[in-house]
Amino acid sequence: MRASAFLICFKGIATREVLRFFQQRERFLAALIRPLFWLLVFAAGFRAALGVSIIPPYETYITYEVYITPGLIGMIQLFNGMQSSLSMIYDREMGSMRVLMTSPMPRWFLLISKLLAGTAVSIIQVYVFLGIAFLFEIEAPAIGYLALLPVLVVTGLMLGALGMLLSATVRQLENFAGIMNFVIFPMFFLSSALYPLWKIGESSPLLRQICELNPFTYAVESIRFALYQQFNVTAFFVTAIAGVCFLLLAIKGYSPAKGMMQRKGPS
């Protein structure tokens, strides 16, 4: 297969994902309203109750809205990954996933292309969210918005790969509600998205240890540091390694030998 064919194929998959995203306006709105609600209602309410001391990467006292913003960026990417997972299960049940899987391109390439396209969509959502947050004076250093981009690619890929892995293991669309309960909420709440780990540790050392095992914590910290032009090596590499592991398992899950594209049973 020629290199240009791979490029054409990737472009085709990315174009379709972006077209679908913009045609599903409700999805776009939901992706924005959810974190904005947290930022403008939840965080505003908790501002007085929760004080955040000076911790890296912050060099001064910050408001709770500023603290929570990286977690909400992670939330956007987490929900986007799960949304992609949902649409992959839906596409598989409706049949259109078969068109992708019967392409002559290697299956790993098709899955990675889909993942990259989904990540691009999540990054668009993040920057629109940051733009709205900026209007409410919740802002980061200007250069931080640029420094954030490569980190968003890695965190988006990790969370997208997690969604892809879940889609390879969930056999029916009806079971997706379970993902919401058992994956999204624990991942979000058992992380440093809403509270710093030291604060969680003050209340429960066990809870802090659980949070430290959660790859979403590292994604959020990567984002937090990048917004302030700092590079958190541990957070970045844990995120990247988790992403590679999820992706390899997802590729395995979609191999013909696993037969995920075929419902079990004779026909």
Added chain:
Amino acid sequence: MAGENSALEISSVSFAYTKTAKALDGVSFNVPRGRFTALLGPNGAGKSTLISLVTRLLGQTNGSICIDSRNIEKSPGDAMSRLGIVFQQPTLDLDLSVTQNLRYFAALHGMPGQLAEQRIDEELRRFNMLERRNEKVRRLNGGHRRRVEIARALLHQPAFLLLDEPSVGLDIPTREKIVEHVHTLSREKNIGVLWATHLIDEIRAEDDVVVLHQGKAIEKGPVPDILASTGFPTLGEAFNKLTGEAAP
């Protein structure tokens, strides 16, 4: 029937979902280029399993499958680039236009933009769908969607066209038109066609037939040969005799 002229060669393919029950048991047959072959079998005969193996949606466990002489396990990319497929379930993206759907498929085959546009025009013209190219698929009726799916399956000029019960849900005149069209395509473009169905009336006297029953290819060959070997005047009666089921 075997050899270089085969669009599809299936040799001793078996498959089991569980250890106790085989969905396919030593199935072998060929689909020559330029011929229309009907894969006939009642529900549960193993047609969909066989199609999933040919399209690599399921992993093959034993036997071999070659598309246009390319083994699908050894050279999957090469083999799949010679396969055109129309699934039983509709697989078009309803929110995209006809052209957007076809462009997406062309991209999945690595087709450059200009060539893709040219082929899209050709195929839509062939199916009298050119004027509807910018319409969203959601607005098309079932027959038109099927036409678009067949046009899509031909974009990359496959050697072998596989259709899994493509007439399901269509009215009789539309069904007849599509059957006629695919017969013509097979002859004119020298494509080997495998048309999976459980409807006898979609098969013509000049077609080849493979009868699949309980996971085995119990009869195969041109319709007249099957009639001669079973001693029945119609394919429906022969099918009834072979499978013990009433012909649909």
